Amino acid sequence: MAAGGDCKAVSIELGHFALILACAIALGSAVGGLLFWRSGQRLSQVLAQASVLQFVLVAVAFLAVVQAFVVSDFSLKLAADNSHSLKPLIFKISGVWGNHEGSLLLWILILVLFGALVAAFGRRLPADLLNLVLGAQSLLVVAFGGFTLFTSNPFARLASPPLEGADLNPILQDVGLAIHPPLLYAGYVGFSICFSFAMAALISGRIDQAWARWVRPWTMLSWIFLTLGIAMGSYWAYYELGWGGWWFWDPVENASFMPWLAGTALLHSALVMEKRNALKIWTIFLSIITFSLSLLGTFLVRSGILTSVHTFASDPTRGLVILTILAVLIGGAFLLFALRASSLRQGGLFAPISREGALILNNLFLATAVGAVLVGTLYPLVLDALVGTTISVGAPFFNLTFGALMAPLLLILPFGPLLPWKRAxxxxxxxxxxxxxxxxxxxxxxxxxxxxxxxxxxxxxxxxxxxxxxxxxxxxxxxxxxxxxxxxxxxxxxxxxxxxxxxxxxxxxxxxxxxxxxxxxxxxETELVTTLNPGETTELSGYSVTFDRFEQVPGPNYLADTGRFTITAPGGGNKELSPERRIYVASGMPTTEAAIETYGFSQFYLQLGEPLDDTHVIRIWYKPYILLIWIGALVMAGAGALSLTDRRLRVGAPQRAAKPSLEPAE
Amino acid sequence: MLVEESKRLGPMIFWFIAIAVTAIACAALLYAGRRRVVNGSTAETADANSHFRLVLAGIDADLAAGKIGAEEAVGAKGELAREMLRAKADTGPAASGEIGRGALVAGIGLVAVTALALYGLLGSPNMPTQPLAGRADVAAQNMSLEAAIARIEAQLATNPEDLRGWTVLAPALLEVGRYADAADAYGRVIDLSAPTAQLLADRAEALLLAAGDAGSEEAMGLLRAAAEMDPKHVQSRLYLAAELTRMGQYEEAARFWQAAIDLAKGDEVWLTAARQGLSVAQNDGVDTTVQEQAEMIRGMVDGLTSRLYADGGTIEEWAQLVRSYIVLGDLPNAQTAYDRAVVAYPLAFDRGELDSMALGAGLKLNGDQR
CATH class of the missing domain: 1.10.287 (Helix Hairpins)
Structure with missing residues (x-):
């Protein structure tokens, strides 16, 4: 027998072992890095090597699971529960993270990837700082790796594997959802680097511009991923859920939006710190807040407290363990902050009207917005838990409070970049x-x-x-x-x-x-709900919609009722649209596939409703300039990427060394 | 045998690879710790210096490009100088000392032990992967019988003494209709093992099926031998009875029918057929049960005929009558009944399927065909 064949025969167990070894190495790194951080460069070299090893090992573990999904190895419980041999290859792969255990594994993979990146690029960091950062990062790996292994092991096996898997939730079988979680996780987890750097600063009591130089690119990188991830998720919800909405203030959406708001604030405050050596304590505080919100985003969703499409796990034990981990990590971080923040040296001085002042104003509004969203998301849960009253905090609350906070921020935003540092x-x-x-x-x-x-x-x-x-x-x-x-x-x-x-x-x-x-x-936006028979025509916002025919079409793992429609634009020109209602064979679950036609930045959104005796319910929306929402997000992410490529780190060119009415930074 | 071996070897291979991976990881960590340590603070100082140099170059470049004025450049350089002084003052206390090699080795060893122990607790080292494509149960489900037979035959060609192969092959050949080959296969099984009544009966069955109506002397011999070998063997007696009935040896046939019926417990599926066979044999080959059934049908048809001819009826009843005559083979009466139905329902549209049924049975169509 060939060695390759042997490896294949035990690949799942090797993956399992690789994950365990990675966690053991992380445990050693956490102990070494956090307790003996003064031990100098030899330790930091070992820790850097350990970080790279953690990444390689978790990558092996992840690939082993992917391989099991691809070859439909239902002796892996995860594959039996979430895959199906008839699924297209891409959804076999994306099925790996379309569930609780697999998404945790992906989360850990990205966590160790960032750790390895710090190790690779950070060889020139002071040994103390590197030891602490890698130690803190490893502690996170231990916490979530341990949680994965002991309560949600993706490598659980089945002694008598079934002949067919239970299939992935059909609404998750979508290209958008294949890339949405990895992007979002890259964003969430990237903030762990800022968190680890903040922990390092607090433990060592040293924070300088080198620290800020280091934190800002990581913040930017995470922020780019998070922006793309949220935009992707929003677009997915828009076209897949079939309600025609693009943002629902759903607890899970809020969970990803809060770290984004905090991350945006962090981006701007890190700028002040890098350029002016000011706002240090606030920046540290924001780093902790941002990653804490990321943790809430990933795991509050998983604790079973929030119910929504994303809630894979509703096992109370898991929820309790997650809450404990969150409480220890976040609580510990804030305790450390409370104890050590005062020991950090204050930074540069500036006048209220200045670039710094504008950025502080930006931070105030963003932080308040985070608070508003957090209250709106958690208050109903807390109230339910404590008093037993079920209330619903819906879109009106968020639109009102969030809108009221954003309006002044948008109003002052163009001023910011025009104001010089220090005094303007x-x-x-x-x-x-x-x-x-x-x-x-x-x-x-x-x-x-x-x-x-x-x-x-x-x-x-x-x-x-x-x-x-x-x-x-x-x-x-x-x-x-x-x-x-x-x-x-x-x-x-x-x-x-x-x-x-x-x-x-x-x-x-x-x-x-x-x-x-x-x-x-x-x-x-205009909307029309009507019943339509094949051959009939209706009209919305100048566009005429003709129901040509109704067909039943089999897909690879579903059956589809398909309506064929022709849209005629006001300026002429016909487009064929085919909205579907699918029934997935394995689960018997129905989904609606809306048909969307783009005209410039506007979209025509067509959804086939329930069949009603002989006729069909059709919902049609005309959404003017809706694409700008996501194009704007792409432009923001692109701008972030552009700034990452700028290697020039400049000290602000001061106007004049002005003295009057200066205030301390914090 | 191969499967057993891989089952036994699987965990060994796993532990071999797992320990090798652990060893490589530990070696990598130790190697990283063994590298010569350069002065830790030099790196950061160099980093900061290169940063300041970069900024300085940037200011000069901006000045040269006219992006900032001379006054601004001087201000920026002053700011930069202050930064550098601050950075120098910031340089923290030196590291308290390098970690010892002993501690490092101990730590790494502990990591390795932890990993292996934890896997021992959580893992299933003796479970191989089972990709769907390679699984025997799925393969058996998906493989066609012909393909399976071809595979077994190929194996038997190289190893004709494989009793299990022949035992599996024989009924499969019977299943796909290769009766003569099935008979040969049963012959091989009998040769390679001790003949039993069942094996002899199975071979006889294959021979009879291969021979068709011609009958087979060899099969009869085998069946008699089987019946003799096992006085409680039903299948051989049933086959003997059926063959003897077909050959017209009613007396002996009746004896075997009776013997088989005597061996029955009472709920066997073949019991009705055996009783009918016995009755045929006892009446010298005339199947009275068939005659009785035909008479009963005849009576019902006659009743329907007289009622329809006298009082008329629905087109469905007419169609039933015509169908009955066709089934009974009584075409003249079927034609008469059809003609009367056409008189009662002159429009072809009303007659529906009746016309096509009549046409199918070869009756002469008349009346309006539109």
């Missing part, structure tokens, strides 16, 4: 923005008069959207001296601008685009 002149910045404000007001009036004012706040929303989108260009215009010097010279200056300037402008512009998309869809 608000009037001067206002003058530079006046032209763009005029553009925003003009566009708002134009669009409002064309679209009609359907809800009273729509013009305000539009104004904020246009203001942020165009206001983001102010710094680019300013720096390129556009209109004041020859155009060619301006272009040359634009190209030569540091990438961070571009990334700031694009990031803020992306936010503006998202706001515009949200306002447009909320104010001008």
């Amino acid at each position: 002149d608000l009037v001067a910045a206002g003058q530079r923005l006046a032209g763009l404000a005029a553009v925003a007001i003009f566009l708002t009036i134009l669009v409002s008069s064309l679209g009609g004012v359907s809800i009273s706040l729509a013009p305000l929303g539009l104004l904020l959207g246009f203001w942020v989108t165009f206001g983001a260009l102010a710094e680019l215009i300013e720096r390129s001296k556009l209109g004041r010097i020859p155009v060619r010279e301006s272009v040359r200056r634009l190209v030569g601008l540091p990438r961070t300037i571009w990334s700031t402008a694009l990031g803020h512009m992306g936010l503006g685009l998202t706001v515009l998309g949200i306002v447009s869809v909320t104010a001008w």
Whole structure:
């Protein structure tokens, strides 16, 4: 027998062993790194090696599970419970993380990946810092690896494997969902690096700009992944759940949104720390908060406390263990913070009106928004647990509080990048923005008069959207001296601008685009629910919809009722749309597959409802400029990536060494 | 045998690889700890210095490109200088000392032991993987009988003494209709093992099926031998009785029918057939039960005929009558009944299936065919 064949024959058990070995190494690293962090460079070399080993071993474990899913090895309980031999290959693979145990494994894989990246890129970090960071990171691996192995082992086996698996929940069998969790997890878990760095700073009592230089790229990287993950999840919910909505303020969505808000705040406060050596304690605090919210995001969902489509585990023991882990990690971190934060040295000074001041204002609004979402998400749960009263905190609460907090933030946002560090002149910045404000007001009036004012706040929303989108260009215009010097010279200056300037402008512009998309869809969306027979035609927002015929089509592991429709746009041109209702063979579960046709940034959304005697219920939406919501998110993520490529870490060029009315940073 | 061996070897192979992996990991960790330690603070100082150099170069470049004025550049450089001084002052206390090699080795050893022990607690080292494609139960379910037979035959060609192969092959050949081959296979089984009544009867069955209506002397001999060998063997007696009935040797046939019926417990599926066979044999080959049934049907048909001819009826009743005559083989009466039905239901549309049934039986169609 060949050695390869032998390896294959025991691959699942080897994967199991690899995971256990990785956890044992992590345990050793955590003890070594956190208790003997002063032991110097030899230890840090061992810990770095250990981090790389952890990644390699967990990757082996993960691949062993993937292999079992791909070859439909139902002696692995996880595969028997969640896979099916008829599933397309991509969904066999994505089925690995479409369940509680597998998603934990993916979570750990990304955790050790980030640890290995720190080890690989951090060889030049001070030994003390590296020891502590890798130790803290390993402690996380031990906590979640142990939880996985002892309560949710993906390597559980079945002595007599069934002939066929139970299949993956059909609504999770989707390309969007194949990539959504890995992106989201990369975002969540990436913040663990910030957390570990914060722990290291607190334990060692040392925090300097080297620390900030290190934390900011990791924050940025995680933030990019989280942005993409949330956007992906939102788009998935939009086209797969068939309700036509793109955000539901569902506890699980909130769970991913809170770390994003906190991460956004962290991104901006880390900027202040890196450039000005200020806001240190706040930055540390935000690092802890952001990762704690990430943990809440992943595991509160899993504890069975929150019920939703994502809740795979409803086993009370697991829930209790998760809550204990969360309490120990988060509680421990905050205890450490309370004990040690005062020992950190205060940083640079600045005036209230300055770049720093604007970023603090940004942080205030974002932190308050996190608080509002957190209260809205947890209050019903707590109330239910303590008093037994079931209340529902729905979209109106979130829209009102969140909207009220975001409006002023959006209003002041374009000012921020125009203000110099240390001390700034608000009037001067206002003058530079006046032209763009005029553009925003003009566009708002134009669009409002064309679209009609359907809800009273729509013009305000539009104004904020246009203001942020165009206001983001102010710094680019300013720096390129556009209109004041020859155009060619301006272009040359634009190209030569540091990438961070571009990334700031694009990031803020992306936010503006998202706001515009949200306002447009909320104010001008049209909807039609009607019954339609094959051969009949109806009309919505100038588009005519013809129901051509009804068919039953078999899919690889489902049967589909398919409606064939023809959409005629106002300007002519026909498009074929085929919404489906599927019944998955293994589970007998029905799903609806909406058909979506894109016209520019707008979309036409068609859903086939329940068959009703001879006729069919059809729901049609016209969603003007809805794509801007996700395009904005993509632009934001792209801007983040652009800033990561900028290697120039600059000290702020001060205007003048001004003294009056300076305030301590914290 | 191969399966058994891999079952025994599986855990050994697993532990071999697992221990090797652990050893490699430990070696890698020890190697990392063995590397010569350079001064820890140099790295960070170099890092900070290179950072400051980068910034300085950036300021100069901006100045050269005219992006910032000379005054701003001087300010920025001053700020940078202050930064450098601060960074220098920040350099913390030196490390308290390198970790000892002994501690390192002990720690790594503990990690290895922990991993192996934990796996011993949680793992299932003796469970091999079972990919769906390679699983015997699934393979058997998916493989066609022909393919399975071909595989066994190929094995038997190289190893004709394999009794188990022939035992599995013979009924499979019978199943797919290769009766002569099945008879040979049973012959091989009998040769390789001791003949039993069942084996002889099985071979006889295959021979009879192969011979068809011609009958087989050899089969009869085998059946008689089987019946003699085992006085309680039913199958051989049933076959003998049936064959003798077919051959017209009613007296002996009746004896075997009776013997088989006597051996029955009372709920056997073949009992009705055996009783009918006995009755046929006792009446010298005339099946009275068939005659009685035909008479009963005849009576019912006559009743229906007279009622329909006198009073008429639904088209379904007419169709039933025509069908009955066709089944009884009485075509003239079927034609008459059909003609009367056409008179009663002149439109072809009303007659529905009746016309196609009549056409199928070869009756002459008349009336309106539209």
